[in-house]
Amino acid sequence: MSPFTSMLESLTRQRGVRASLIVSENDGLIVDSNLRFGQDGDRIAALAASMYRKARLSAGAARLGAVSFLQLDAERGRICAVGGRSDLVIVVVADPAANVGLIRVELFRALESLE
């Protein structure tokens, strides 16, 4: 059991959430995760971390400030991610029909407890 276990369990309990992970933004590696059956955690972690990093750098280059919340909607699911001052990014993979508003609230709550 890691310090992130209960936080990840709480995120994965949300309706429509398939996986929640804490990922290192620079390495793209999983720090901790809570995955439903069939989810490839390593792949999600690497790609979500890369996407979040690119978004953060793009926002910086465009002088838009820090990235607070990142959402990717795809045909068969969506990825939501939040990051703070540390290297850690919290990533959630959810069904297309999942309530993003609730997930977003939970993600920011989780980020607060992380920092």
Place this chain on the structure above:
Amino acid sequence: MNIATVEPWVEAPLRRFVDDARARLALLLHPSGQVIAQAGFTREVDVMSACALAAASHATAGELGRRVDGHAFRSLHYAGPDRQLFLSPVETARGAYICLTVFNAESSLGLVRIYFEELCNDLAAAAPPLPAIRQPTIAADFELDLNRNLAALFGRHHP
């Protein structure tokens, strides 16, 4: 990116890996240090020294692993301030190879690892079966092979 191979079946999987993983340099070599393919290198001296060092590093890690853990350590990752390297073996029907991947902040260890898994699958699928009779590698053959491979990689004539 400039890719050169001694074995033609290696080129497509290696090109895909380098593109997907956004690697800066990649090297596929035999555990003895003989180069099979290179991506991104511009000088043959660099390739030769990188092959020798990668083979030595892989052998060292393997032996260290056997001593401390009872099994050879398979993959190695070193992170420098600007560039990182990932060194890992690849198993194919033609035998085992070593892949050295150099990447920077454009990529990440996680990305390199997931695309490296795909490279292993692609190479295993693409590798033609080993010929039935294999000549033993002796010192004279090794040097001849090395020179022939380097000539093939850098497009110069080898007598």
